[in-house]
Amino acid sequence: MRDGYRVFDTHTHLGAARHSGRTATAGELLRHMDRSGVDRSLLIPFPVVDDYRQQHNLIAAAIRAHPDRFTGAACLNPFVSPDEFQGEVRRCAEEFGFRALKLQPQYQPLNPVSRRSDFFFETAARYSLAVVAHTGSGAPFALPSLFISAARRFPELPIILGHAGGSVYYLEAIVAAQVCPNIFIELSSLMPHHCAEVIAHVEPLRLMAGSDLPESLEAEIGKLFTLDLTPETRRAILWETPLRVFGL
Ligand SMILES: [Zn+2]
Incomplete structure (x- = not known):
């Protein structure tokens, strides 16, 4: 809780990143969450890892230990064999209860316009997972507009534009959000005045907050308290939208 609002951080990473050398444990994330008044976080593997099954196991263990604080997301190289991809996403959804599937086009160059990417969105839809797509850095495949195509091919599938395109x-x-009712926006990495502009154009029931990295958490959540928002808008962005989109 923060100033009477429940807070859902919809973009965090747990585990070990091969590309950056970063690591994060559940205990470290909980300490940061408690300091900034975050009730629940979506745990996502880093985009480049040594062993994605092991990273998913770590997230599953964190959820088992703290079911009231964590929700899980799967993330793996979409270009492993189709059977391997399907099998691992099914394991994350059915055995672990994960609620989202992340795509990081900067490190996982899947073209969301191509029908060759259908398997990715079909798999998320099959297991009732929301797609979290990193957008911004990593263009062109990370351009927000490219997900309009995917959102129209899969109109029942929620697609969250992580970082709002930066x-x-x-x-x-x-x-993208204006033309597709199943596109949602996660506001991390935007300056407060960018957030105000997004909020002026997109209904709060399609917006959510995220931190990405612990050292950004206080700034990312804090900006939604310093902006001049109605209590209803703030409540929707910080809690109600992610709860609904992740089916919690
Ligand atoms: Zn991320």
Whole structure:
């Protein structure tokens, strides 16, 4: 709780990253969450890892230990064999109860416009997982507008644009959300004035908060308290939207 609002951080990473050397444990994340008044976090593996099954196991263990604090997301290289991809996403959904599937086009170059990417979205839909797509850095495949195509091919599937396209492409994220009712926007990495512009154009029931990394958590959540928002808007962004989208 923070100032009377429940807070859901919809973008965090647990485990060990091969590309950056970063690590994060459940205990470390909980300490940061408690300091910033975060009730629940979506745990996502880093995009480049040595062993994605092991990273998913770590997230599953964190959820088992703290079911009231954590929700899980799967993330793996989409270009492993189709059977391996299916099998691992099924394991994450059915055995672990994960609620989302992450795509990080900067490190996992899947073209969301191509029908060759259908398997990714079909798999998420099959196991009732929301798609979290990193957007912004990693263009062109990480451009928010490319997910309009996927959102129209899979109109029942929630697609969350992580980082809202970043400060360069956030206007494109606004347009994507305006033309697709199943596109949602996660506001991490935007400056407060960018967030205000997104909030002015997209209904709060399609917006959510995220931190990405612990050292950004206080700034990312804090900006939603310093912006001049109605209590209803703040409550929707911080809690109600993610709860609904992740089916909790
Ligand atoms: Zn991320």
